[in-house]
Amino acid sequence: xxxxxxxxxxxxxxxxxxxxxxxxxxxxxxxxxxxxxxxxxxxxxxxxxxxxxxxxxxxxxxxxxxxxxxxxxxxxxxxxxxxxxxxxxxxxxxxxxxxxxxxxxxxxxxxxxxx
Amino acid sequence: xxxxxxxxxxxxxxxxxxxxxxxxxxxxxxxxxxxxxxxxxxxxxxxxxxxxxxxxxxxxxxxxxxxxxxxxxxxxxxxxxxxxxxxxxxxxxxxxxxxxxxxxxxxxxxx
Numbered sequence: 408x409x410x411x412x413x414x415x416x417x418x419x420x421x422x423x424x425x426x427x428x429x430x431x432x433x434x435x436x437x438x439x440x441x442x443x444x445x446x447x448x449x450x451x452x453x454x455x456x457x458x459x460x461x462x463x464x465x466x467x468x469x470x471x472x473x474x475x476x477x478x479x480x481x482x483x484x485x486x487x488x489x490x491x492x493x494x495x496x497x498x499x500x501x502x503x504x505x506x507x508x509x510x511x512x513x514x515x516x517x518x519x520x521x522x
Numbered sequence: 523x524x525x526x527x528x529x530x531x532x533x534x535x536x537x538x539x540x541x542x543x544x545x546x547x548x549x550x551x552x553x554x555x556x557x558x559x560x561x562x563x564x565x566x567x568x569x570x571x572x573x574x575x576x577x578x579x580x581x582x583x584x585x586x587x588x589x590x591x592x593x594x595x596x597x598x599x600x601x602x603x604x605x606x607x608x609x610x611x612x613x614x615x616x617x618x619x620x621x622x623x624x625x626x627x628x629x630x631x632x633x
Binding site for chain 2: 448449451465500511515516
């Protein structure tokens, strides 16, 4: 059973470009969470999704950031018009149905560098 | 304001000793508390979950305690090994769905 998969593992963008980060949850998992880890900072929650629904986006910046988890395919975190401050590690986590608040299984992360 | 503090950024101990890491929180009433391990360049890996009505939980060489009166959790690694060197994160959940993480304690076990 493969774990949570994220791609790309590393992403370099210039200021003003778009970044798309993908997350495939563990098989059978229907809850997906995105977190951001800035250098020397803890993991910060961004958004929680279930298939085709955003459940909690209280941690998402109001502008430029969006997330989706379509019926088919991976969850996508999209950052438009990236700025240097967006440089961070972005982690996706998933959890099984019925246990949205308990253990979350993390992917290896995507390290975004904005030049 | 709400805070989670892991009050040592770094902890250095000798192989074979017990490592004790602390997690304190304020202005939360979590249903449970979790500990994760994170190695450099990797995602966090779940270790243990303890519920608010549990005092202690064990898994192999790991032990977690949860004191909701003191608002504190202690995480112990007994008979520590160099392979235990990593950053350990505590995380809480409040009402809602997000995990709230501390900044972590980096443990170094020397042989």
